[in-house]
Amino acid sequence: MIPSTHFLIIAAFLFSIGIIILIIKRNAIAALMGIELMLNAVNINLVVFSNLNRQMDGQMFVIFVIVVAVAEAAVGLALLLQVYKSYKTSDLDKISKLKG
């Protein structure tokens, strides 16, 4: 059996990749992908801990996280579509009319 620390390390690794994508990628869609990656890292963590603690709570939590992530992505993409309509770009650096 694979020890659970391995899973935790993978989750931490995925989470960090997600943060890095969010910081360095300039495309809005890529930023959304980074957020997805972070959420999935959390899911791995929750399942592992749920297994360690011998409870179902963590696994139940994962299902909620997946559903909410979909809803959030839908709202995010709808907003991005509106942004694209007025700015004709999905580059996060160029979407910056608000300053002060």
Add this chain to the structure above:
Amino acid sequence: MKEQLFHILQSTGFIGPELFLVSLFILLLVIQIIYPKTGQTVFAGMSSLGFVIYLKLVLDQLLLVQLEGSREIYYEMLSLDKWSLFFKFLFAIAGLVTSFFSIVSQDTKKMESGTGEYNSFIIILIAGLSFLVMADNFLIIYLAIELISISSFVLTFYGKKEKSAEAGFKYFIFGAFSSALMLYGISLVYGLTGSLIFTDSIFIEGVRKAQEFPLFLGFILILSGFLFKIASVPFHEWTPDVYEAAPYPVAALFSIAPKAGAMAVLFKFSYTFFKISPFHYNWKVMIAAFAILSLTVGNFAALFQKNAKRMLAYSSIAHTGFILLGLFALNQLAVKALMFYLLILLLMNFAAFLLVEKLAGYTGSDDISGFNGAGRKLPFIGTLAVIIMISLTGLPPTAGFYAKFLVFSALWESYQSSGLTLNLVILMAGLLNTVLALFYYLRIPYYLYFRKAENNNLILTSTISASDIFVSLLSIPLLVLFFKPNWLINLVETFLN
């Protein structure tokens, strides 16, 4: 099995106000689909009626709790106590004022379509908040925060300006990022303690026994989710953009309601387990650092703002700092100070946003320099502006003074009881920041009265409009409560004892 079903059925009776809000949300959406051209007045009127009923239901619950004591429902998922009822009371008022504001505001009055959706998102935002303050379980906290966040992203977009979509999307990126951080923190804390219910004895025992570093990391990550909601430094970047682009009523709602909800949970956390956690002192130092940073960054940035809405956004960051000072002190007086401060902040922020919108309507721009000389031509609005800005600064004779005074007395008390120099330093930093706040708040009255008007194209009307009455209804209590602060303190105390 039968017992469990019975418990669930029985618990459903205790979330009446929330169920009511959710059904109102669905009702408004359905009406919107059937009659797509219905105006703002109808829907905002319906939702304000809804908030009155919600307020009534919350007060009924208060009577019940006073008689039978607080109780846990849905297997320790939610708890119904006076603490959560106070915040539900506050949200009911905030929702009611927002609905009225939507009727008088130019931003939302002219909305041609989607008025039903706009109002239903406000309703579901309040429903999410009232679940948040009742939560005893990390799962509910996460779901409630997401409910609040997602409806906030959409509400920002209703400014219907080019900038609104941009602000909404920025808000979305920050919000999703911070909720992912919070979730990672929750997963770590869950793994270390073995329970998601943070009022449970298993959880509290777990906090005592767990390794210090990973647990501390987990709690910092959870805290970041809340700091985002209360717009504290370093999670404040979205605030000015969102406040500038969102419609006025929405910006005013954002400046109080999500803040109150997140602070309620942070206080609950502090009382249930931070006091016994092994890193208690580090935690306090961190809260103090965030408080001082929010105060300083908010106040300094507000000094250089040209746009009145952005200035109010930075001022709300500074107010967050004051509320966090109360969280740092964490004694009986601090709890009372928090409740008092939030109620006053509700009046002040709604009044300030209404006032800025009125001035912007008269002068045609929401830049502070555009208000030149308007005070002499509009004496009524000018006087109210002086009252509101003095109250936001925290000077007598306004209730804003008492709000800040209570926070500082709570800090002083904690210094007296602990004798730590840190507490005194923080008290001094808070006082200095109050002086700093004077400069930018009084800039609006200064421009109104002491600058010559450059443009004479003020659109003057001699009739008193509904929004005039509304803004004076919000600002007169600020004066009255300075002389009779006991009225509000008595109200707060009914929710405490």
